[in-house]
Amino acid sequence: MQRARSPENKARRAEDLLAAAADLAAELGGVRHVTLAAVTERAGLHPSGVRRYFASREELLLELAERGWGEWRDAITAELGERTGLGPAETAAAISTTIASLPIFCDLLTHVPLSLEGDVDVERARSYKTNSFAAYDEIVALLDDASTLAGEQIESLLAVTLPLAAGFWQLAHPTPTLVELYAENPRWAHAALDFEPRLTRLLEATAVGLAETA
DSSP states (O other): OOOOOSHHHHHHHHHHHHHHHHHHHHHHTSGGGOOHHHHHHHHTOOGGGGGGTOSSHHHHHHHHHHHHHHHHHHHHHHHHTTOOOBOHHHHHHHHHHHHHTOHHHHHHHHHIIIIITTSSOHHHHHHHHHHHHHHHHHHHHHHHHHBSSOHHHHHHHHHHHHHHHHHHHHHHSOOHHHHHHHHHOGGGGGGSOOHHHHHHHHHHHHHHHHHHTO
């Protein structure tokens, strides 16, 4: 295990830590199970070395969330391509498909307001807000160009998307304790919903409703 001495090596080490955190979140069933000790071990760094790159677990995960906004913007860009004139249901489907393709981001959407952005220093929180809102504005502009929905309707649809994606992801990925309970009582298992289909149906209904009440 070597210390990163050059700026390039330091940046590479930071990327290794972020990749390790994302991999562990995917393997363990969510970011709540990710520890700094496990991340540094996976990245091949000394346990004390992580502090040279991220001040805390919260700062590392907040960086993942910030990048998730950019990944979502890029996914929407690719999904829309040169398409125009998308109706409400098609617009909702594009939103649902792209955000569902980013499971770690959906998971992090729960944790950002609960703890992550409030447990870092003000400069790191400002960076997250600045970059996430910049990506959000780009997403709105992309959808506004491609959809028959107006900008205000798109913003309302996104306002519904974010908490639904965050909450539904958690419900769709129950802990081992809940999996055991659902096996004992299948009636309770309705909470462990099928994430993307449920999200898509509700976003489509919301989009159609927004169009009809304009």
